[in-house]
Amino acid sequence: MQKRFSVLTVVFLSLLMSLWSSDISANDAPVTIIESVNVVDMRTGEVRPNMSVVVEGTRIVEVAADNLSNAKSSNTAAESSSGTRIINGRGKYIMPGLGEMHGHIPPLTPFQGMPERYMNDVLFLYLAGGVTTVRGMLGYPHQLTVAQQVANGERDGPTLYLAGPSFSGNTVSNLRQARMRVAEQAQAGWALLKVHPGLSLNQYVTMANEAKAHGISFAGHVPEQVGIHHAIIQGSRTIDHLDGYMAATGGMTEPVPEGELRELARFTRAHGVGVVPTQALWATIIGAGDPAVLLAYDELKYVPKPIREGWIRYAQNPNSSYATVATAQIHAENRRRLLRILHEEGVEILLGTDAPQLFSVPGFSIRREIAFMQQAGMSNLAILQSGTIAVGRYFAAEDSFGLIEPGARADLLLLEQNPLEQIDTLYNPAAVMANGHWYSREIIQQRLADIAAAYN
Numbered sequence: 001m002q003k004r005f006s007v008l009t010v011v012f013l014s015l016l017m018s019l020w021s022s023d024i025s026a027n028d029a030p031v032t033i034i035e036s037v038n039v040v041d042m043r044t045g046e047v048r049p050n051m052s053v054v055v056e057g058t059r060i061v062e063v064a065a066d067n068l069s070n071a072k073s074s075n076t077a078a079e080s081s082s083g084t085r086i087i088n089g090r091g092k093y094i095m096p097g098l099g100e101m102h103g104h105i106p107p108l109t110p111f112q113g114m115p116e117r118y119m120n121d122v123l124f125l126y127l128a129g130g131v132t133t134v135r136g137m138l139g140y141p142h143q144l145t146v147a148q149q150v151a152n153g154e155r156d157g158p159t160l161y162l163a164g165p166s167f168s169g170n171t172v173s174n175l176r177q178a179r180m181r182v183a184e185q186a187q188a189g190w191a192l193l194k195v196h197p198g199l200s201l202n203q204y205v206t207m208a209n210e211a212k213a214h215g216i217s218f219a220g221h222v223p224e225q226v227g228i229h230h231a232i233i234q235g236s237r238t239i240d241h242l243d244g245y246m247a248a249t250g251g252m253t254e255p256v257p258e259g260e261l262r263e264l265a266r267f268t269r270a271h272g273v274g275v276v277p278t279q280a281l282w283a284t285i286i287g288a289g290d291p292a293v294l295l296a297y298d299e300l301k302y303v304p305k306p307i308r309e310g311w312i313r314y315a316q317n318p319n320s321s322y323a324t325v326a327t328a329q330i331h332a333e334n335r336r337r338l339l340r341i342l343h344e345e346g347v348e349i350l351l352g353t354d355a356p357q358l359f360s361v362p363g364f365s366i367r368r369e370i371a372f373m374q375q376a377g378m379s380n381l382a383i384l385q386s387g388t389i390a391v392g393r394y395f396a397a398e399d400s401f402g403l404i405e406p407g408a409r410a411d412l413l414l415l416e417q418n419p420l421e422q423i424d425t426l427y428n429p430a431a432v433m434a435n436g437h438w439y440s441r442e443i444i445q446q447r448l449a450d451i452a453a454a455y456n
């Protein structure tokens with residue numbers, strides 16, 4: 001009787017699920033074959049022409065020269081009956097989907113007058129911007145469920161690896177609390193501990209030790225009382241926003257000698273700590289952004305009105321706390337040099353923008369960040385690596401992705417041009433595939449138009 005009930009339950013749940021999936025924008029097929037396409041190898045930048053890439057379910061199962069592909073001959077005939085989708089990739093390029101290593105997912109329950117749809121729209125904006133993996137940098141209740149729903153294909157979105165609620169001066173007031181909080185978050189299944197300002201050195205070290213004992217990593221800000229050296233020694237998985245470097249060198253107000261930056265970069269490299277620069281956002285925050293440029297961002301139309309108006313007020317207010325800092329340009333220049341030197345010294349640079357945040361619109365913020373990475377002297381290959389293969393290395397224990405190869409998660413971008421030569425081809429993909437789900441340009445444009453219409 002009990003068994004029979006559970007069978008009925010399963011039938012009922014799958015019925016519910018199929019109703020639910022009517023909300024999904026993806027156009028899926030059991031097998032997708034992209035033929036005659038150029039595959040960009042993120043290890044070397046080598047382009048392999050006339051390849052067939054075969055995706056089954058959520059995995060890339062074959063990458064082979066057109067005439068050697070097994071799947072092609074066996075599946076072409078079966079196209080109509082088996083639902084195999086064949087895409088002509090002639091003249092196009094395939095690369096892995098991008099990672100957003102400092103992203104945010106809004107709470108499931110709308111806050112501060114946000115529309116009900118906001119969280120789903122943010123998830124979709126990431127996809128539209130070619131982002132197929134997000135390291136979420138602040139946990140909210142129910143977010144792990146959202147991540148699971150995306151993984152199950154019940155919700156559109158990038159694969160989510162999520163940090164829990166933050167460790168800060170507000171949430172941790174003693175060492176015992178720090179230990180308990182680590183244990184709780186590790187047990188709850190969060191992928192990472194998020195550090196915010198306000199921890200004492202003692203609290204930070206206690207958190208770090210407890211994190212190691214639980215096999216969970218921590219990352220984020222560098223609290224003032226901790227400082228960059230201790231954060232690196234204690235094993236912060238990444239230093240985000242280049243936090244702590246300027247505090248250590250006086251770089252917020254004075255030009256920093258190159259040797260000092262290089263020494264810090266070597267120290268970072270020696271400890272295997274990565275950085276998520278979030279340069280574009282930080283330029284805005286420190287008051288080095290140009291309000292006229294920020295206000296002209298086309299992607300502002302994808303931001304709900306209450307948020308957008310807040311950003312606009314900020315940019316238009318000449319007395320806002322940040323904009324009045326006279327040394328903003330010195331600070332920004334130090335940050336630009338620091339990123340160049342970190343890259344030169346072989347520190348792992350990971351693409352991240354802290355979206356959604358001041359003028360940092362999910363997915364679209366990637367193009368703003370890329371401009372800053374170029375200004376710091378990173379090549380297109382190095383920039384693309386920071387969002388693909390480096391992200392794959394970071395999450396190697398969780399899954400295989402960040403390369404177009406058999407066994408990898410089917411996260412890919414189909415592009416009109418070679419992104420190594422024409423990086424802005426990223427900004428109008430012919431299609432985005434995320435965990436095997438297919439979003440053609442038409443699907444993306446339609447959904448973007450819908451979002452813009454809802455918020456304007």
Ligand SMILES: [Zn+2]
Pocket residue numbers: 102104137354
């Ligand atoms: Zn953040």
